[in-house]
Amino acid sequence: MHDRFALPEWGQLAATDDATLPLLATALLIARDEYPQLDAAQYDATVQAHADHLREQVDQVEPWPQKMAAINRHLFDELGYAGDSEHYYDPRNSYINEVFERRRGNPISLALVQIEVARRLGVPLDGVSFPGHFLVRLPVDDGVLVMDPFNRGRPLDEDELRQRARPHLNGEAPDDRALFQILNPASHRAILMRVLRNLHGVYSERDDWERASRSADRILRLSPDNGDALRDRGLAYLKLGYKQGARADLARYLQLNPDAQDSGPLRERLVELSSCASRPS
Template identity: 75%
Template structure:
């Protein structure tokens, strides 16, 4: 068995640079909030076994795109990892232990599995915070190979990428420069924040305010001045009746974004909270 895999400390993550922030460890830390008995070493060992099963095959292949093709075939065909199209908003799709156990996930959790295996095999696979579905990218001689982990790692050409981005850009077709910016590699902090925002949205839709607040709080452990997370945690505190926490977070959000579209409504809420008149609705 490999040496024990240690999870990071939530209270130390804000001070870490993006390139040293542990992706797998922090994703499993997110899962441990929901599954306190989670065995992180088990999943690190599982990922390593996925990589070792492929090492001989991948090392024997020269072109990077063909190496990646072999990895995708192993993950999505032989091991059975797949996008959960039937229950896209199931929170288990965002908890990596469940993704490993069920072989089902959403775009960003599957991207993390794909990236971890590829990187252990020497391939510089990165995430892409693409509008809509999260994607991955691999540098190749003539540019980048962009793939969709939610759909078995299928490669996406330039035309399809433009079409996918268009609805999220006000109907405008992105030009070369805009598309290039969209395809920039996502930092580990950005990926983990997006995972937590996905979970936050799921729990808000379910009126599960304790878990929604937990997700916003974890984002703030990664990025203490994340304005959206301050607002979301403040609104969650309000729903839970934690008036002091709500007033503090909403006030801080307004300091950071005094001209935000929702600033007027939230200022009224803060005034009500300060006066002791606000009631959850």
Template identity: 75%
Template sequence: MGEHLTLPDWNALSSHGDETLPLLGTALLIARDEYPQLDADLYDTLVQSHAEHLRHEVDSITPWPLKMAAINRHLFEELGYSGNHDEYYDPRNSYLNEVFERRLGNPISLALVQIEVAHRLGVPLDGVSFPGHFLVRLPVDDGLLVMDPFNGGRPLGADELRERARPHLGGDVPDDNALLQILDPASNRAILVRMLRNLHGVYAERGEWDRAARSADRVLKLIPDQPEATRDRGLAYLKLDYHKGARADLSRYLHLSPSANDAHAMRERLIELGMSRGRTH
């Protein structure tokens, strides 16, 4: 137990493969941007204590679904982790230290707690970048057990999953193959990027452009040249009157996605930026 959790370095993350990217460590790194005094060891030890509390019980159970039921019961009923239904867009729902302290989170941060505890107990739980709410999945004998971390780890049947996916597919009901594709496991990188995109959305909505820029910038540490994050950082820079950065990012975005739906609007922004440069020098 005496080992320290060393947080990764932002500048090293892009060189990690999807699966070697540390999930808990990088999520705590995201939180440290907002909470510089964050003690990573404290939360690593907390996750370990959740797992150790369950180890004897989980080891004595054979079927995966029943192991998972024990984990969910401990996390959601005994420890009281729950989805923050009242303040869904509170940024604290995305910062893991706050999730651990308040026992409140959004679908993706609660999934991360579930996944981290399950993995320490040898249970192969994966995240699912489902449209709308993030979910988790566990392989079982006859297919997949899909659960909703935002609602206490409740299992979801195929019909409910189809209904949930439908509004995001233009009203079409996905067939078995389409549904299985949607239920593909999310890589650690995909989970962390989705967490940062949630934060960017919250901060942009609130007009907190320094934090919105930071969230987009952190996506680019994970996936350099990711087009939407490049654009989002550029637009945040524009709001912060950092015109040089805005020009560089919006030009880069148009280079990466010349035929994007918003390419015309971004070109107009760049023209305006060029004119403002003409006026200021």
């Protein structure tokens, strides 16, 4: 079974709906950019081995939280998956193959491991694009159980969730309605795009503009009219001296976002690029 595990093609992803966009396979596709010899089937088999080890134990209990507790215990206590607090911004924490190899990751990559293992055991775990750190959620009788994959799957209560959200909401704690919206399940596309945004941020901080442009480009393969990614790729192209690509991306960004806060400086930059292009060499 595992030797037939295949990765999608980048050109197929924009037309693939969220319901059928493969989470693990596309995360491995992202990793293959950096690790071209990556054996995707090996990591699919790793996930399956984790699930197979847990299956009998998980099947013996009924409530979802007890099943999830067994999964978390195996992943974090027995196998040693953990949040990489010491080197949080190491790009390896965003590449899922490295997470499987090193048993270290950031919140979203560890959530991806949790989600893949849980779902293979019939446990309906979803991701949550929470501001700041990515979280996971599990349906329970009276609502949802929200957990922090970066801290060994620790459950979070409403008060802690409100406090965690506050710095990202101008210091205001979300009310019940806003918190409920924040805790909506993240689509596979949203999860993968957040992985790529993290990589873009890491590489931009390192002035690695080739990889930064690649990360933005991959977001655009998932969502072709994503304004932030068009801007980010265009600015990275500028750093790389690829003026034609920068001009096209920034023009498209401004077309889609004419009233963006950064529209003024970018329009000036676009005029400069256009004038450079029109000058005789």
